[in-house]
Each structure stands twice: as C-alpha cells, then as structure tokens.
Amino acid sequence: MKRTKEDYPSFNLFSIVGTWESINLNPTVIIYRNDNDYLLSIIYVSETTKQASPATYEIQKEGSLYFIAPAPKRIYIDYDPAKDVLSLSSLGGYLRN
Secondary structure, eight states, X not given: OOOOGGGSXXXXXXXXXXXXXXXXXXXEEEEEEETTEEEEEEEEEXXXXXXXXXXXXXXXXXXXXXXXXXXXXXXXXXXXXXXXXXXXXXTEEEEEO
C-alpha cells in the first residue's frame, strides 16, 4: 500500500509536550512522554471540593490524526505551530503555559 501525505501527521508529538491552558476556561491539559508513549492528562477541578483529579489517556494515531479515546467518543488533537495553539475537538483551543 502506497502512503500519501494524509497518512502523516502535520506535527510531531514532541512539539506539543508541556502544560496547556484553555482559552475557553476548560480543564488544564498536560502532555508528556512516558517511555515510547505520549500521554495527555486532563486536570479536572471539583467546584465543590476544589480538589484536582487528573484523567490520563494515551495519545493514539489513525492515519494523519492524533486522538485520545475517553468513553464514549474520541477527542481529536491538532496543533498550529505558527500560533503555538493546541486544539482539542470537543474542548476548544489551548495556549502553552
């Protein structure tokens, strides 16, 4: 099978490692590497107890798309290197902290 440009992601996961804060006041996101895997943690803060609880997901790749798969749907990850803006499909834009 011949591979096309669409089979390759438009950014390297190493370029998005770090802490990201939501533009729309969604939970903070941390992306890091663990051995050969890249992980994305979403830090949820309880409104009532003010305690933080992380949810961590392995970043997966399908064709040219990166995503995490919390039940019941996928959240796709995109990155604009010119603006240094991370986008998560259901959570919106994030700026590097």
